[in-house]
C-alpha cells in the first residue's frame with residue numbers, strides 16, 4: 428500500500444519553478460533515500476511535503492494515507508502522521524524546550540484523539556528519549572536550538588521525532604554536521620524509531636548514514652525532477668562515481 432503518493436508535483440517560490448511534475452511514492456514500512464546535487468530541490472520537496480508556506484504548489488497532488496493533503500496546513504499534516512526534521516533547524520530564543528516539547532506533544536495527542544497523560548508521565552518519557560540520544564537532561568531548560576552546536580540541533584530534531592511518533596518521518600540531511608560518535612547516536616535513534624508500521628524518507632549526501640537507514644530504494648533528484656531510481660547499490664555507485672554518472 429502507498430503511504431505517500433506524490434503525483435506530478437510542480438512547485439514554485441515567487442516566479443521561479445523549482446520542482447517540475449515530480450512523481451514518486453513511499454510504501455508503508457519502506458525506507459526511501461533521496462540523493463542529488465546541491466540545488467536539485469531536495470529541501471524544497473521535503474518542506475513542501477510538510478506544507479511550508481514559502482512555496483506554492485502550481486500542479487499535481489500529495490496523497491498521504493489515502494487523503495489528498497495538497498492544501499492541508501502543516502499542523503493537519505503533523506496530526507495525520509507526517510514529520511519533518513529540518514536541514515537547518517531555526518534557533519528560537521525565549522522558547523524553552525520543556526514547555527515547547529510538552530505543548531507540542533499535548534497538541535498532537537489531542538489532534539489524534541489520544542490522551543497525553545500527566546506531566547510526570549511525559550517527563551519520564553522525555554528522560555528516556557534524552558538518555559537514548561545521549562543528551563544531558565538539564566538540556567530541556569535551554570531554549571530551542573539557541574547556541575546549540577550543529578550536532579545538538581540534529582539531536583533536538585530526533586528528540587521531536589521520537590515524541591511525535593509519526594507514520595512518515597522525513598529527514599533532510601539529518602547526518603550533516605555530526606561527528607562519528609553523534610552519527611552513531613543519531614543512527615541508533617533512527618533505528619529505535621523505525622518499525623514495520625512506519626516509513627522513512629531521508630535526504631542525504633552521504634553513504635555513511637545508510638549503514639543505519641538501510642534504504643529499500645534510492646531516488647536521485649536533478650533539476651527539480653527524479654532523474655534516477657534504484658536499490659541501495661545506486662547510493663554506493665553515486666559515492667564512487669559521482670552524480671554525473673547516473674543523471
Ligand code: ADP
Nearest residue numbers: 440443445464465466467468469470471472481
Ligand atoms: P537542495 O536541498 O537539493 O540543495 P533546495 O531545495 O534547497 O535544493 O533548492 C533548490 C533550488 O531552489 C535552489 O536553486 C534554491 O536557491 C531555490 N530555492 C529554494 N527555496 C527557495 C525560496 N524559498 N525562494 C527562492 N528560491 C528558492
Ligand code: MG
Nearest residue numbers: 469470471514
Ligand atoms: Mg537541501
